[in-house]
Structure formats: C-alpha cells, structure tokens
Amino acid sequence: MAERQEDFEQIDSFAEVVTLGEDEPLRLSSGETLSPFKVAYKCWGTLNEQRSNAILVCHALTGDQYARGKNPITGREGWWPKLIGPGLPIDTNKYFVICSNVLGSCSGSSGPKEINPATGEPYGLDFPVITIADMVSAQVRLIDHLKIDQLFSVIGGSMGGMQVLHWAANHKTRVKTAIPIASTWRHSAQNIAFHEVGRQAIMADPNWCDGRYFETEARPHAGLSVARMAAHITYMSERSLTSKFGRNLQDREKLTFGFDADFQVESYLRYQGISFVDRFDANSYLYITRAMDYYDISAEFEGSLTAVFENTPVKFCIMSFTSDWLYTTQESREIVRALNAVGAQVSFVEIEMDKGHDSFLLDCPEMFNIISGFLEAEAAFGGADEHE
Amino acid sequence: MSMNREINIHRASDIRVDLLLIANMIPNGARVLDVGCGDGELLDYLRREKNVNGRGIELSPEGVNKSVAKGLSVIQGNAEEELSHFPDNSFDYVILSQTLQAMGRPDRILQELLRVGKRAIVSFPNFGNWRVRMHLALRGRMPVTKSLDYPWYSTPNIHFCTIRDFVDLCKKLDIKIEKGMAVSAAGSKMAFNSMVLTNMFATQGLYVLTRD
Numbered sequence: 001m002a003e004r005q006e007d008f009e010q011i012d013s014f015a016e017v018v019t020l021g022e023d024e025p026l027r028l029s030s031g032e033t034l035s036p037f038k039v040a041y042k043c044w045g046t047l048n049e050q051r052s053n054a055i056l057v058c059h060a061l062t063g064d065q066y067a068r069g070k071n072p073i074t075g076r077e078g079w080w081p082k083l084i085g086p087g088l089p090i091d092t093n094k095y096f097v098i099c100s101n102v103l104g105s106c107s108g109s110s111g112p113k114e115i116n117p118a119t120g121e122p123y124g125l126d127f128p129v130i131t132i133a134d135m136v137s138a139q140v141r142l143i144d145h146l147k148i149d150q151l152f153s154v155i156g157g158s159m160g161g162m163q164v165l166h167w168a169a170n171h172k173t174r175v176k177t178a179i180p181i182a183s184t185w186r187h188s189a190q191n192i193a194f195h196e197v198g199r200q201a202i203m204a205d206p207n208w209c210d211g212r213y214f215e216t217e218a219r220p221h222a223g224l225s226v227a228r229m230a231a232h233i234t235y236m237s238e239r240s241l242t243s244k245f246g247r248n249l250q251d252r253e254k255l256t257f258g259f260d261a262d263f264q265v266e267s268y269l270r271y272q273g274i275s276f277v278d279r280f281d282a283n284s285y286l287y288i289t290r291a292m293d294y295y296d297i298s299a300e301f302e303g304s305l306t307a308v309f310e311n312t313p314v315k316f317c318i319m320s321f322t323s324d325w326l327y328t329t330q331e332s333r334e335i336v337r338a339l340n341a342v343g344a345q346v347s348f349v350e351i352e353m354d355k356g357h358d359s360f361l362l363d364c365p366e367m368f369n370i371i372s373g374f375l376e377a378e379a380a381f382g383g384a385d386e387h388e
Numbered sequence: 389m390s391m392n393r394e395i396n397i398h399r400a401s402d403i404r405v406d407l408l409l410i411a412n413m414i415p416n417g418a419r420v421l422d423v424g425c426g427d428g429e430l431l432d433y434l435r436r437e438k439n440v441n442g443r444g445i446e447l448s449p450e451g452v453n454k455s456v457a458k459g460l461s462v463i464q465g466n467a468e469e470e471l472s473h474f475p476d477n478s479f480d481y482v483i484l485s486q487t488l489q490a491m492g493r494p495d496r497i498l499q500e501l502l503r504v505g506k507r508a509i510v511s512f513p514n515f516g517n518w519r520v521r522m523h524l525a526l527r528g529r530m531p532v533t534k535s536l537d538y539p540w541y542s543t544p545n546i547h548f549c550t551i552r553d554f555v556d557l558c559k560k561l562d563i564k565i566e567k568g569m570a571v572s573a574a575g576s577k578m579a580f581n582s583m584v585l586t587n588m589f590a591t592q593g594l595y596v597l598t599r600d
Contacts, residue, residue: 317456336463337473340443343419347456348463349449366449373457381459 040108041100045092058156058163064107089372104287112283125211155179157360186296198227225273237323237356305338405575424487428455516550
C-alpha cells in the first residue's frame with residue numbers, strides 16, 4: 001500500500017488494466033459469474049494520504065476511460081477535456097480522478113471482444129448479459145483494489161448518470177456526493193425502442209454471424225453504422241439539426257434524384273456512422289444498450305423511487321438540459337422529487353442549452369460552474385450540514 | 389423570484405436587515421425550506437449561525453448556481469409546482485420572503501406552505517403603505533416604487549395586497565397568525581399597536597403563521 005501511494009505521487013496520470021475477481025467471482029444480476037475479469041482504467045491527480053479525494057467519472061454508452069488527454073485508440077482528445085484537468089472544475093491538482101471502462105465495453109475491460117479465459121477465444125455472445133448494476137459492481141471492485149473506502153464524488157452523464165445513481169442508491173456509504181447529468185432513473189419504452197432499432201440493424205448485418213464475426217475477416221460495420229446513425233439523432237435536438245444543416249445540400253447545386261447523400265444532414269450522419277465502427281465493437285453495442293434497457297433503479301424497491309433513496313447520506317447535484325428529449329428534465333425532476341420526499345440533500349438545475357442530449361459533452365460553462373461550485377463547497381463545508 | 393429580493397435595505401453584520409428579522413425567529417437546528425431563496429443568502433446565514441438544516445427552491449438558474457456554490461441544497465423550479473411534491477410536515481419552517489405577490493394563487497400557496505411546514509414565515513410588500521396610496525390617489529397611476537420597480541404590464545408581482553387584506557385572508561383560510569410585525573423601508577421592525585397605523589406606514593408585513 002505504501003508503495004502504491006508512492007506510485008500515485010510520482011505519476012500524475014496513468015492507465016492500467018487490472019485483473020480482479022480471481023478469488024472472489026463477480027456475481028452478476030443474471031445470476032452468472034465472471035472470474036476473473038478485467039477493468040481498464042485511467043487516473044489523473046494524486047490520491048491524498050486519507051484516500052479521501054477520489055472522484056470516479058462514469059462514461060456513457062460509447063465512451064471509454066480516456067475522459068481526458070489523448071485517446072490512444074482514436075488519437076483524439078478525451079471526451080470531457082474541459083471538465084477534468086489542472087484548474088478545471090474537476091481539478092486534478094486537488095482530486096484523484098478515476099475513469100474506468102465499463103464491463104461489456106471494448107476499451108480493455110472484460111466484454112464480448114475480450115478473450116474468455118475458459119476457452120482461450122473471444123467471448124462473443126458467450127459473454128454474460130450485464131446490467132448497470134454489474135458495471136457498478138466492477139467499479140466497486142476497482143475502488144476496493146485502489147484501497148479507497150469512500151469516493152468524494154461520482155459523476156457521469158447519460159449512462160454515466162445511471163451508474164452514479166446506482167452507486168448512490170446501492171453503495172451509499174461509499175459515496176459522499178453524486179452528480180448525475182442528463183440521465184434518468186429507468187429506461188422508457190421510447191428509449192428501449194430506439195435501442196432495439198440499433199440492435200436489429202447490427203444483427204441484420206450478414207457479417208455479424210451470430211456475434212462470431214471475430215472468426216472471419218469481415219465485420220458488421222454496416223449494421224453498427226446504422227445503429228450509430230439512429231442513436232445519434234436522439235442525441236441532438238431538432239433545433240440543433242436545423243440550425244446546423246437545415247435542408248442544405250451536400251457539395252452539390254441541386255437534387256440528384258438518386259439515393260446519394262444529397263443533404264448535408266445525411267452526409268453528416270453517414271460520417272458519424274462510419275467513424276464509429278473503427279472504434280467500437282458491434283457486440284459491445286448490443287450488450288451495453290441491453291444493460292441500459294434493463295435499467296430501472298426502482299425495480300429492486302418495488303417500483304418506489306422514494307424507497308430507493310430512503311435515509312441516503314449522499315449529497316446530490318443533478319442537472320438536465322432544456323433541449324434533451326432522450327432523458328428529459330421531467331425524468332431528472334422525478335429523481336429530485338423523490339430525494340426531496342425523503343429529506344435528502346439535493347440540488348437541481350435545468351440548464352438552458354439547445355444542443356439536445358449531447359449537451360453534457362459540449363462546452364457548457366453553466367454546467368462547469370455548477371460542478372465546480374458544488375465540489376468546492378463540498379470540499380470546504382463537507383459534513384458541516386449533515387443533520388439527519 | 390430573486391428579483392423580488394432586490395430591495396434597498398442596508399445590511400447588519402453580513403445579512404440584509406429584513407432577512408435578519410426572519411432569521412431571528414428561527415430556532416437552532418430547525419428544518420427550514422426557503423421558497424424563492426435567491427442566491428441562498430438567508431439559508432447560508434441560518435446554516436452558519438443557527439445550525440439549520442436548510443433547503444431552497446429558486447426559479448432563476450443563476451440563483452441556484454450561487455446557492456450550490458455556497459454548499460446549499462437548492463432546486464430550480466417554480467414554487468407552486470415544486471411545493472406540491474414535498475410530503476406533509478417536511479419542515480419546521482417554510483419561508484416565503486417577498487414572493488407572495490408573484491404567485492398565481494397566493495391563497496393556495498399559503499395553504500401549501502402550512503402543509504409542508506409546521507410554521508410559515510411570510511413577508512410581502514404592503515400595498516396599503518401611504519406612499520402607494522398617494523401615488524395612486526394623486527397621480528392616478530399604478531404605483532412604481534423603489535422596491536417594486538416594474539411597470540404594471542411587465543411586473544412579476546401580479547397579486548399585491550395590503551396588510552389588512554393579508555390578515556383577512558389568513559382568517560378566511562383558518563390560518564393562525566402567531567406573530568406579525570410591520571417592517572420599515574429600512575428593513576427594521578416598527579412598533580404600532582393599531583391596524584390602521586400598521587397598514588398605513590409599514591413597507592412590508594412579516595408574519596409567522598401556523599395551522600389553526
């Protein structure tokens with residue numbers, strides 16, 4: 001442990017893949033177990049002596065552990081570059097920031113793309129179906145491994161927010177504060193419907209081969225690309241699509257009376273689809289969308305959202321965006337009201353932003369201000385107003 | 389809602405004098421909800437000085453933002469909508485300071501305050517004040533005063549009342565007035581023993597209410 005501490009102080013940013021659960025299998029919601037399993041993660045900043053300044057950042061559906069800095073897979077900048085870093089709202093000069101790749105994903109943590117230790121070949125569809133709860137269970141093991149008893153905060157947007165809520169509801173003594181952004185407490189019929197379109201597109205691709213495409217040269221890129229295109233529409237608002245593209249034509253003067261990408265919006269979506277397949281695994285897309293569809297945080301509490309948060313000591317800061325029609329403000333408000341009904345400490349802001357669900361990943365000064373204000377105040381007064 | 393707090397009142401110690409009057413009525417350790425809490429000034433003071441367990445509702449995102457940065461738990465929303473989601477008796481005190489006149493239905497809000505809280509502390513600008521009366525009587529125009537600085541067509545303050553109106557409404561709703569005081573333009577307590585004088589000279593009314 002002393003050695004580890006030293007490591008953290010010397011290296012201000014490191015990435016690692018850790019193998020866990022060799023002695024103690026990870027029990028999944030489905031009843032199946034994973035043993036061992038891998039968690040790929042990345043850290044920034046320094047863990048303090050009390051091990052009390054750790055913040056866990058939870059990524060969304062197609063995210064990864066590279067929240068900040070250059071992503072070695074894509075060569076591009078991380079997905080929350082303006083939020084995490086020295087002097088930024090999640091200040092790596094003050095906090096030890098951890099971001100791990102979720103179970104079932106494809107950036108190094110155990111998932112369908114990884115080798116099944118039992119067979120020596122990729123899992124494919126032999127990988128067990130996982131849930132948001134299972135993703136969090138793997139994160140709990142990682143936090144245990146890092147010898148952190150309590151996280152100063154857990155933060156995430158979209159599916160990341162689902163993990164945050166699950167942490168707060170089911171591991172309440174291990175989280176001091178929770179910041180779910182643009183998220184929800186259960187997947188709606190509409191959410192499930194959109195995901196089903198994506199999954200069907202992948203499974204309809206002949207290259208998918210019942211998930212065993214790793215045995216062939218081809219990949220189900222067409223299907224995965226369509227899945228991404230459909231999903232991407234749900235991440236944007238009608239207004240942002242209109243202001244970005246309107247009915248503008250793509251590199252042409254007039255309609256071609258064919259099925260090329262005449263419109264800029266078509267060309268844009270095709271690009272979103274094509275660039276996605278290079279960095280994401282089709283089977284992982286099936287597993288993670290399934291996990292989100294299965295998510296209903298009230299399910300284990302007889303459908304009562306207030307029961308989920310009864311006696312919670314966790315302090316919440318919840319944000320939604322006006323133009324987000326995927327996980328609407330109404331859904332965040334339902335969480336806020338349940339928290340108020342049980343006397344929890346909760347703050348909530350609906351941020352005026354016209355970019356749709358993806359607003360949480362964009363340059364949003366108001367969101368940055370709220371996060372830094374909340375964290376700074378909690379670091380300064382932490383515990384001063386705990387009465388219950 | 390925060391705009392209704394923009395009153396020209398001096399500060400005593402580090403809190404506005406009219407807020408201090410409210411703070412002084414709240415016992416140590418109470419559970420308090422501040423409806424229309426602005427930037428959280430009162431809640432922050434109550435937490436520091438009275439060890440109060442406070443919550444706030446605020447319409448403006450800027451207000452919520454500033455409150456959150458003070459470490460307060462404040463939700464953004466419309467008071468009339470959000471109050472209805474709190475269980476009965478969630479709080480010892482619910483505060484509605486300088487906001488009653490901006491509510492769609494002040495009568496329903498008063499009842500909601502007393503459903504959610506055991507006591508309500510309500511302050512409001514007194515439209516019976518002599519300056520307001522003079523303004524209307526002599527100029528024949530809707531009063532626009534320093535503290536109520538909006539023309540009639542764009543004011544958020546849509547339900548003005550006088551102190552006498554307020555007291556009558558409480559009676560009608562079977563709300564018990566536990567304590568009432570007249571507050572001057574400077575934000576300090578005025579001592580009158582007649583309703584006529586109170587209604588004529590108070591700039592604000594400040595009341596502690598309970599269910600009868």
